[in-house]
Amino acid sequence: MNNHEKHSMNQYLRAANYLTAAQIFLADNHLMKRAIKPDDIKNRLLGHWGSCPGINFAYAHLSRYAKKYDQDMMFVLGPGHGFPALQANLYLEGTLSHFDPTLPMNLDGIRRLCREFSWPYGYPSHSNPETPGVILEGGELGYALSTSYGAVMDNPDLIVAALIGDGEAETGPTAGAWHLNKLINPRKDGVVLPILHLNGYKISQPTIFGRMSNYELMTLFSGYGYEPRIVDATKGDVNPHDAMAEALDWAHDLIAEVRSSHDTVSPRMPMIIMRTLKGWTGVKELPDGEKVEGNCLAHQVVLNEAKTDKEELKLLNEWLGSYKFDELFTEANGFGSYVDDILPENPEKRLGRSRHAHGGNAVYKPLDLPRAEDFAEDATIPGTMGSSSMRRTGLYLEEVFRRNADHKNFRMMSPDETYSNKLDDIFKATSRSWQWPIMSWDKDLTQDGRVMEMLSEHNMQGLMQGYVLTGRHAMFASYEAFLTVVSSMVDQYAKFLTQSRGVEWRGTIPSINYILTSSGWRQDHNGFSHQNPGFIDDILRRQSNFSNVYFPADGNCTLVAVENMLKSVRQINAVVAGKTVEPRWLTPELARKQIDTGLMIWDFASDEQPDIVMAAAGDYPTKETMAAIDIIKTERPDVKVRCVNVSSLTTQGFGTLANTASQQLFDDIFTEDKPVVFNFHGYPQTVKSILFNYAVDGTRFDVRGYKEIGSTTTPFDMHVRNETSRYDLAIAAFRKLGQTDAIPVQEAEHLIAKYRARIEANTAYIKQHGIDLPELDAWVWPAARDLERTKEEEWRGQTN
Secondary structure, eight states: OOHHHHHHHHHHHHHHHHHHHHHHHBSSOTTOSSOOOGGGBOSSOOOOOTTHHHHHHHHHHHHHHHHHHTOEEEEEESOGGGHHHHHHHHHHTTHHHHHOTTSOSSHHHHHHHHHTBTOTTSBOSSOOTTSTTOSOOOSSOSOHHHHHHHHHTTOTTEEEEEEEETTGGGSHHHHHHGGGGGTOOTTTSOEEEEEEEEOSBOSSSBOTGGGSOHHHHHHHHHHTTEEEEEEETTOTTSOHHHHHHHHHHHHHHHHHHHHHOSOOSSOOEEEEEEEOOTTTTSOOBOTTOOBOTTSGGGSSOSOTTTTTOHHHHHHHHHHHHTTOGGGTEETTTEEOTHHHHHSOSSGGGSGGGOGGGSOSTTTOOOOOOOOGGGGOOOOSSTTEEEEOHHHHHHHHHHHHHHHTTTTTOEEEEESSOTTTTTOGGGGGTOOEEOOSOOOTTOOSEETTOOEEEOSOHHHHHHHHHHHHHTTOEEEEEEEGGGGGGGHHHHHHHHHHHHHHTTOTTOOOOBOEEEEEESOGGGOTTTOGGGOOOHHHHHHHTOTTSOEEEEOOSSHHHHHHHHHHHHHOBSOEEEEEOOOSOEEEOSOHHHHHHHHHHSEEEOGGGOOSSOSEEEEEESHHHHHHHHHHHHHHHHHOTTSOEEEEEEOEEOSSSBBOSSSBOOHHHHHHHHOSSSOEEEEESSOHHHHHHHHTTSOOOGGGEEEEOOOSOOOSOOHHHHHHHTTOSHHHHHHHHHHHHHHTTSSOHHHHHHHHHHHHHHHHHHHHHHHHHSSOOHHHHTOOOGGGTTSOOOOOOOOSSOOO
């Protein structure tokens, strides 16, 4: 940097640091035309100062980089509590004024910027969706790096600078995210430039990375496959601006070298390790002599008692006065030319204005989707055996990949489970992305693959969020039990969606979509640890009504659900479906009607004027319910049964967001007074809570589901232990029928005893033979009993 650039950079940083501190402290006297008085200070001081000067330093130099190289660049801030620094830079670059006319580049704008920070009905204390350029809130730490890698996929002209705090670097998700460089192709995708910000301290103690030596840091990140470079702004004999500018020039040259190299294996991309003092340029010591700058005491509000303590008020005046803001801004002329010396001339090239961060037509394009009917199977005869929902889904997604290959706007995420979940037909159209060495015996690995696999649910979620928030489509497939690992991340994303609704300039983005398979009902071989339907509840707890959870009964319904999910925007969708061969229940036409309405009477298994309603949600519970209906009609042909299938739930009720069941439809389907036995895929309490959306006598509903009782056992015994088996359902139905006098009480008791004995017989059998009685697996719906059955395919490898 020449002397003029350094002078401009110093001025810019003085302005940024002043505006950052002023947001935390000042309610008035924002230009410090006089000394700060107690009345000028906010009644409640909130915010985090410590990391902000380093953020300002990085942002300013990245802006200069974008200007120098005319580079499309985004900035992802990991420590979201550094928000006042981000706000200061967005204000200085004119981005806030562009999106919010109430923040003009004058005294009125400065006054509002400062007064409204961390203020009721003003600006939050952390990064948020109302802030231009933001695709990560950063309140819950650990996701900046994976989100950044997601943003650069299929964006070859984009660089995302990801600033990771040294506190955030201690989190598990970040520890795994460093290895995403093995999946991202720097020649076909964009580039993530990680900046590990070491200011040395967390809230009350040193950071691990901050106390590591330069040698340890260099060897660690070199071992991770990066080319690290240290910028140490704490050294008195080094000009920090020269060091940072040289590091960014070096990074630019290295990126160009890697992209032009013929050596395409294990590309070593640049990262910067940036050491600064915590609270740099701020208060050095408290009146009692305690060290502040370069210590954990700089983390949040430095002078908490400045409004009432004269010594602290004096320090605040000296601190803010040291920036000499009156030299940097005047009411007549605004900010000086130093700002233009730092920022890209084209406002669209400024970090906060990146088109990639705001959704809409600039980045969003709907997928070219095939019709579900083109992949459906014949179910003219209900109960025909031979449908694997995941096999159907794999074939469908294969075609999705083919149709959208040129657009490069669809990716699949999975923690090493694509084969296990029987979705591997997608590898006929694409492969897994892998940039490290590929051996001759490796399967489905290429540098250009569109399936992202890493044994880290956190980082698959982060990739998906970064990809979707920059306008592209994704599907995340995982074992049902282990998606709960990312429940908190999904909660943070749901908050982002909720707030985004009211932001006019945030354009359309796709939904995030999950496939929950290898469910607990067929994790009898892996045992209790693999049996957990809790992710369903995590999604349905969201109160802003943007979540659909689908429970398709068969492969045809699964196809329609997946199609609907990929069409939707601004939602969180999940489909819960198994991978084993199960009955086909509905024709393609009926499957679409079922998924579109969310709940439906199955006429082929129902009578008029029912004595009892047998309902189910989910493929395995549906099969057991249908078998129970078969038992009831075999034992008592005079009993009139209604079969109801529920294929989706929302926070608001049964059905979908677009078509939630009204009270009238609910009564029409479930009747107003007949007993209901409801077999549910997940926890019974989930359905019970949904019932509170309707005026209903809950006592007539007997809701069954997973009761947290599991082990390594047999498939049927899993149902027995949780009282969701066909025998348990038949017993429940006979009990209800006896109570309502639909059948004699004595007859009900006889049938209950008969099927309890059947349960006991199977329990004795599995203890001896290790498998269920053959008649249980051999059961077929009566109409399909003369048809040929499709056998379960053999799995070569692990049985997960």
